[in-house]
Amino acid sequence: xxxxxxxxxxxLLFAIVPSVGLGLLVNWTVExxxxxxxxxxxxxxxGKVNEALNSKMENLQNMTYLIAFDPDIDAFMNDKMPQNDxxxxxxxxxxxxxxxxxxxxxxxxxxxxxxxxxxxxxxGIVLVNANGxxxxxxxxxxxxxxxxxxxxxxxxxxxPGIFMVLxxxxxxxLTTHVRYKDDEIVSVARSITDEASGRVRGxxxxxxxxxxxxxxxxxxxxxxxxYVMVTDEEGQSVYKPEHPLIEHIPTDWFPSGESGTFTADxxxxxxLFMYQSSTFTGWRTxxxxxxxxxxxxxxxxxxxxxxxxxxVCLFGLSASxxxxxxxxxxxxxxxxxxxxxxxxxxxxxxxxxxxxxxGMLGNSYNRMxxxxxxxxxxxxxxxxxxxxxxxxxxxxxIKPHFLYNTLDTIHWMARKEGAEDVSGMVGALxxxxxxxxxxGQDYIPxxxxxxxxxxxxxxxxxxxxxxxxxxxxxxxxxxxxxxLKLLLQPLIENAIxxxxxxxxxxxxxxxxxxxxHNRLLLTVQDNGAGMSNERLAEMQQLLEAPLASLExxxxxxxxxxxxxxxxxARLRLxxxxxxxxxxxxxEGEGTSVTIIHPLMREVPxxxxxxxxxxxxxxxxxx
Amino acid sequence: MKKMLLVYILLISAFALYxxxxxxxxxxxxxxxxxxLRGDIGETYIMITFQSGLEYWKSPLKGFEDAADALxxxxxxxxxTRYDAKEQxxxxxxxxxxxxAGIAISAIDPQSLVPAINKAIDADIPVVLFDAxxxxxxxxxxxxxxxxxSGVMAADKMAELLGREGEVxxxxxxxxxxxxxxxxxxxDTIKERYPSMQIVEVADGHGDAxxxxxxxxxxxxxxxxxxxxxxxxxxxxxxxxxAVQTAGDRHPLQIISFDTNKxxxxxxxxxxxxxxxxxxxxNMGYWSLQYLFHLHHQLTVPAPSSSGENAPLPVMVxxxxxxxxRSDVDDYYAK
Numbered sequence: 001x002x003x004x005x006x007x008x009x010x011x012l013l014f015a016i017v018p019s020v021g022l023g024l025l026v027n028w029t030v031e032x033x034x035x036x037x038x039x040x041x042x043x044x045x046x047g048k049v050n051e052a053l054n055s056k057m058e059n060l061q062n063m064t065y066l067i068a069f070d071p072d073i074d075a076f077m078n079d080k081m082p083q084n085d086x087x088x089x090x091x092x093x094x095x096x097x098x099x100x101x102x103x104x105x106x107x108x109x110x111x112x113x114x115x116x117x118x119x120x121x122x123x124g125i126v127l128v129n130a131n132g133x134x135x136x137x138x139x140x141x142x143x144x145x146x147x148x149x150x151x152x153x154x155x156x157x158x159x160p161g162i163f164m165v166l167x168x169x170x171x172x173x174l175t176t177h178v179r180y181k182d183d184e185i186v187s188v189a190r191s192i193t194d195e196a197s198g199r200v201r202g203x204x205x206x207x208x209x210x211x212x213x214x215x216x217x218x219x220x221x222x223x224x225x226x227y228v229m230v231t232d233e234e235g236q237s238v239y240k241p242e243h244p245l246i247e248h249i250p251t252d253w254f255p256s257g258e259s260g261t262f263t264a265d266x267x268x269x270x271x272l273f274m275y276q277s278s279t280f281t282g283w284r285t286x287x288x289x290x291x292x293x294x295x296x297x298x299x300x301x302x303x304x305x306x307x308x309x310x311x312v313c314l315f316g317l318s319a320s321x322x323x324x325x326x327x328x329x330x331x332x333x334x335x336x337x338x339x340x341x342x343x344x345x346x347x348x349x350x351x352x353x354x355x356x357x358x359g360m361l362g363n364s365y366n367r368m369x370x371x372x373x374x375x376x377x378x379x380x381x382x383x384x385x386x387x388x389x390x391x392x393x394x395x396x397x398i399k400p401h402f403l404y405n406t407l408d409t410i411h412w413m414a415r416k417e418g419a420e421d422v423s424g425m426v427g428a429l430x431x432x433x434x435x436x437x438x439x440g441q442d443y444i445p446x447x448x449x450x451x452x453x454x455x456x457x458x459x460x461x462x463x464x465x466x467x468x469x470x471x472x473x474x475x476x477x478x479x480x481x482x483x484l485k486l487l488l489q490p491l492i493e494n495a496i497x498x499x500x501x502x503x504x505x506x507x508x509x510x511x512x513x514x515x516x517h518n519r520l521l522l523t524v525q526d527n528g529a530g531m532s533n534e535r536l537a538e539m540q541q542l543l544e545a546p547l548a549s550l551e552x553x554x555x556x557x558x559x560x561x562x563x564x565x566x567x568x569a570r571l572r573l574x575x576x577x578x579x580x581x582x583x584x585x586x587e588g589e590g591t592s593v594t595i596i597h598p599l600m601r602e603v604p605x606x607x608x609x610x611x612x613x614x615x616x617x618x619x620x621x622x
Numbered sequence: 623m624k625k626m627l628l629v630y631i632l633l634i635s636a637f638a639l640y641x642x643x644x645x646x647x648x649x650x651x652x653x654x655x656x657x658x659l660r661g662d663i664g665e666t667y668i669m670i671t672f673q674s675g676l677e678y679w680k681s682p683l684k685g686f687e688d689a690a691d692a693l694x695x696x697x698x699x700x701x702x703t704r705y706d707a708k709e710q711x712x713x714x715x716x717x718x719x720x721x722x723a724g725i726a727i728s729a730i731d732p733q734s735l736v737p738a739i740n741k742a743i744d745a746d747i748p749v750v751l752f753d754a755x756x757x758x759x760x761x762x763x764x765x766x767x768x769x770x771x772s773g774v775m776a777a778d779k780m781a782e783l784l785g786r787e788g789e790v791x792x793x794x795x796x797x798x799x800x801x802x803x804x805x806x807x808x809x810d811t812i813k814e815r816y817p818s819m820q821i822v823e824v825a826d827g828h829g830d831a832x833x834x835x836x837x838x839x840x841x842x843x844x845x846x847x848x849x850x851x852x853x854x855x856x857x858x859x860x861x862x863x864x865a866v867q868t869a870g871d872r873h874p875l876q877i878i879s880f881d882t883n884k885x886x887x888x889x890x891x892x893x894x895x896x897x898x899x900x901x902x903x904x905n906m907g908y909w910s911l912q913y914l915f916h917l918h919h920q921l922t923v924p925a926p927s928s929s930g931e932n933a934p935l936p937v938m939v940x941x942x943x944x945x946x947x948r949s950d951v952d953d954y955y956a957k
Contacts, residue, residue, distance in 0.1 A: 106832065117675030120683065120699035137677055140884055175956040177884045178680040211687055215696055218663050303644050310637045317633070321626060 003331060007324035015316030016309075023305040030301045038297075042287055043259070043274055049228055050276045050285040052216040056121075056208070057188065057281050061163040063115060064190040064204045067127070070111050072104045077129050077192050077202040105135065112137050121212035123180045128153060129202035138176045139207070145173055156189040157200040163190045165281045167232045168210070176207065184210050186238060214239040217285070226272075226289030233282040245271060245288055254284065263291060330358045334365060346373050381547055382573060404430060421462065428458040436486060442574075443603045446513065446520075447479040453488040453511065460496055468500055470509040478513050481520060482600040484574055490563030491524040491593050499528020499591055519579075520597040527590040536585050543568050543581055564593065571595065659915075661695040665723040667914050669907065671753075672710045672730040673829070674701025677883050678856060678903070679728075682752060685907025686726065693915050695723070705829065707734035714738040724748040724914030726907070729756035732799045748917035750935070752906040754800045762917060765909050765939040767901045769800040772943045773807020773852075776878050777816070779897050779945055780808075780850050783876045787818040788849035791841050793827040793834055793858050801854045804880070808852050822848065827858035834861025835868075842873050849876060856881035859898065863889040882946060882954045890951045900954060902941035909939065 001009075067073055112125050116137065124138035132146035147153055150173055152166050166187045176185075189205040217228040217239050229240040235251040237244075245268040253264055259276040274287040330351070337349035346369050351362030407430040414423035435444070435452035444452075450472065461468050492509065500507030510525040531539065539561060542549040546569035550562075568581045575598050585591040669686050671679045683699050690697040700717060702709035707730045715738060717725055725742055729735045729751055739759035742749045748762060755764040780790055792808060795801040805824060812819050822845050827834035834853065838861065842848055853859040859879025863886075866875045879886050879898040889895040913935050916922050924932040946954055 113675040113677075117701075117703050120674070138680065138884075177677070177956050178684045179956045180684065209687070211691065215663075299644070299647075303641075306640060307637075310633070313633060314630075317626075317629065 002328070004324045004328035007327055008320045011320030011323055012316055015320065016313055019309050019312040019316075023309045026305055027302055031298050034298050034301075039261070039274070042289075043261075043276070046228060046274055046276050046285050046287050047259070049216050049230075050278055050283075053213060053230065053283060053285065054278050054280050056212065056216075057163075057165060059119075060188050060206050060208060061190065063119075063206060064163065064188075067111070067115070067125070067204050068190075068192050070108070072108050073111070073127060073135075075104070076108065076127065076133070076135060108135055109137055121209045123178070123185050123207040123209045124176045125207075126174065126205050127202060128205070130200065138178065139174050140177070141173045142175050143173055147173065150174070152187065152189055152205060153203050156191040156203045156205070160191050160193045160198060160200050164188060165232070165283065166205075167236065167238060169207075180207065180209070186210050186213060210239060226287055228285060228287050231284050231286060238283060245269075245290065249273070249286060327358070330354075330362065334361065337365065341369065346376075378547075378573070403433060407433075425459055425462045428455040428462075431455040432459065436489075441603075442485060443482045443600070444485045445479065446474070446481045446483050449483050449485060449488055450474055450479070450511075452486070453492055456489050456492060457509075460492075464496075464500075467506050468496065468509070469506060470511065473510065473512040475513065478515065478520065480601070482603050483520070483522070483597055484570055487567055487571075487595055487597070488522065488524060490567055491595075494561075494563050494593070495524055495526040495528065495591065499526035499530070502529035503527070515599070518599055520599050522595040522597060523592060524595075525590065525592040530587040530589050530591055531585040532587050536583065539564070539583055543583060546572055546580075567595070571597070659693060661693045661723075661915060661919070663694060663696060665695040665915075665918065666698060666720070667695060667724045667726070667911055668698045668700055668717045668720075668722045669726045669910070670710065670713055670717060671699075671701040671728045672707075673705050674699070674703055676829075676857075678881055681903035682728075682907030682910070685904035685909075686911050687907075688904075689908045689911035689915070693911070695911075695915065697911065698722075702730070705730065707731060711735060711738045714742065718742045718745055718747060721745070722747060723918045724750070724911075726750050726752055726910035726914060727756075727761070728753040729759075729799070730754070731797055732756050732758065735759065748914050750910050750913050750917075752910045753901075753903070754798060756799075762933065763913055763935040763937055763939060765906050765913070765941055766800070767943050768940045769803035770807035771940075772880075772899050772901075773804040773809075774811045775807075775943060775945060776804070776852050776880075776899055777808045777811035780852060780876065780878055781812075781816045781819060783878075783896055784819065784849050786816050789820055789822045789845055789847045790850040790852065791822055791845065791848055792824040792852050792854070793837060793862060794824060794854040795829050795858075796824075796826050804854045827853065827855070827861065829855055829857055831857050831861035831864070834858035835865045836861075838862040838865035838875075839868070842869060842875070846873075848873075850878070851875055852878045854880050856883045856886050856898075859895060860885040860889065863894040867894055887946075887951055887954055890946060890948055893948065897945050897947045900944045900946050902943070905941040909941070 068077075108127075112127075112135070115125060116122050124136060126134055126136040126139045126147075128134045128147045130148070132148045134141075134147055141147060152169065152172060155166065156164050166189055169182050169185065169187050172182075185207040186209075187205055187207045189203050191200045191203045193199060194201055213230060217230055218241070227241045227244070229244065230238040231249060232238050233251075235249055237248065240247075246266050253262065253273070254260075254275060254277075255262060258279070259274075261272065261274045263270060263272050265271075268290070270291045272289045272291045274289075275284050277284040333349065333351075340347070340349075348366040348369050349362065351359065351366070353359065354362070407426050411423050411426045411430065414420075414426060432452060432455040435448055435455070454472070457468075457470055488511065492511075495509050496507075500509070508527050510523070512521075512523040512525070514521050514523075542561060542565060546565045549565050550569055564581060564583075571580045579596050579598060582594040582596065583591070584594075667686070667690065669683060671682075673679075679699075679701070686697050686699075700713050702713055710730050711734060714725070714727065714735065718738075718741060725747055727735065727739065727749060729739075732755065735756050736759045739749050739751075739756060739761050743760040749759075750763045750765060751759070751761045752765045753767070755766065757764075784790070790812065792805050794805045809821055809824075812821055823841055825837045825841060827837055834857065838851065841851070842865065851862055853862050856879060859877065859881075860883075862875075862877050862879070866873070866877060869875075877889075877895045879889075879895050880901075881903075882898060882900045886895060886898050890898060917934060922934040924934045926932060
């Protein structure tokens, strides 16, 4: 896989995987915690509804007692009222106590009206005594049939004195004037008994408006998208919303116990039921919720988490794209530049001005290319010079033997003839050649170099006689050091031809060797004509780039400085830029040329040009 | 680069889809029982009457409750337990303090409740009046019987029963505007259309059966020629009926009563009361709540009304009347 995609993948992995993981964790935790809280809360609410219903029913129970306490009603229950089918308003009787009866009935009705005045949720109250007589402000029978036969009366009298929640009336022979339908009311009843005999004297029935029940249940807003319904003992719903999720909850679904939670599969899907039942009313308050629906708060949190993950994904993607590009692109470019370099094109690459490692890499690469280019050109020059030298030495190989033999012969002949000076000169010439060739070796001991130089000097002295004098100041301990060969002779030659020759009277050349800072300094100093400042500057400039100067050197100037440039070039090539020639001159005073040469106690393993650095370190160590 | 663009588009569209789905499902969730014109269970509308135990109010209250069921709101019933303007004012003040979504009031008299009603309006609580008006208040609407017209109708029926001649009396509840108007309608019609008839007395029945019985008996003694009596409210009608029953054949009297409670209907059935004026009481309650609901939810567009102001609702709604006689009394019993 390309580096870019690897980086991208890495970034994405580190940006998205943790955020997705975090999201999942948060979601899971929140769902669990909130679910548990909401369920607890919902259970409490259901309990509150249950309590409210209980207290409503207790209120009604108290009301039946209050009604029964009324002495007039007590009398009615004791059957002391005139029997009449139509108790709505008593027709006038001619009995003596008719007036009081009338007033008593009026009083009872006022009492009952008092209850409905204070409790508007009561739809109606009916009192029935054992004879089937009844008193009510609101209700009257539909048909001429004794109310004692009614189901609710039987039920109430079967449980003497006990408050009964009858639930919604069904097909009873009673109607309210205000036309409350059967499914709009819930009725409760209590029978009144005789303390002594326990005989049922009558029944008080109260109709409660169902809306007061439903209001309590509907008022509950649950965390989940469910609702509260109320069922009676048989599982028939007392109250349910308009569009229930389930019409009827079978009683055997409910586990035993006053309250609890269970789930069941129904037509409307899997439902969660939470219920509390009341022993007083026998009713169950049931919360019904679809299980698949999560709580809206949880959904909200989920939404935020997903949004967060999405934003992180988007940012992560963009960031990883950007990062991977900013890293991979320069590497890719470096790669293509390297390919180009492999094909031999060493042009430096274009890099942006970045200050980081990547920018440094690019700069280093460019520098490296430059260096390689320089080394290559250096190498070429060396090879060429080497070839030239080899060619020259091949050409000259034949000559030396011939020349030696000839010179030897001349030497001996001159001695035989007694021409001592000729013999000495020829001997010097012969030494000069021998050392100059020195079997093709580049490095020779300093004493050989000195010998070479003195041979040359001897020849020149023969020529110039007294005009040329020289002094050698070579400490004995330095004589065994190795130096690059043929360093001094060209400088001496320069000193003679450009210094001494241009001077009037005898000239003097000093050759010195000394150690300084672990380097060998060889100085050739003359007291000749010296150089003008322009000439000195020009020479110094040429010496700065000896190779280029040699290449470009015109035939005209060869005579003047070829020797020095040659020495300089060889020093530089062999030892690097820190070595070479230091030129000092004063017009009319003389010239001093100092060779700065590394300290070498033995012949270095030459041949390889690239080994410069190793050599350098070795020389420094020594 | 195109690949990345594709990934971006894919990511964004997936997120957009998720957002849409979230919006959609949350809408479905929130509206599981909120389809159509439905209010909030937390909205409470209060009906306030005087003499709150009166059976008469049960029918408007039923209408009020039925409308509450239809709209899914909560209603409460409050009232002065007695015939007492101060008590009703206090009940209204209490209701205002609870900041209900609307109040329907039956005014005990035209004047006493005006400050309380205006206070409610100032508190941004919509108020409508039903059954008994307080015309000087700022209440948005009045829903009730055109009482003057019901008096006219009663007079026509009385003239028909008595053959357009004879002495008649009125038993009413002085001070209460609807009763006054009924009396006025009755009186004007007798005076203008039936010159051979005359109103001999207008008595105060106190809205009580016993008082009305006694008053009727007194009038029967004082005006031996009294042939008919118009009672402007139901309880008094029953009282008058009792008086006639007591008198028996000695003094036959045509009674025209008001409203259709059980006692009145029974008396029509056995012939004690000749006729009664039935009011659209259920309508009063039902439409009061509808009006309040519309006001609370600002569903109406104010339009110029007869009073010259921009009214969001019909200022006056006649809930209708009908005459009940023995021939159609069975239709008025509860089934």
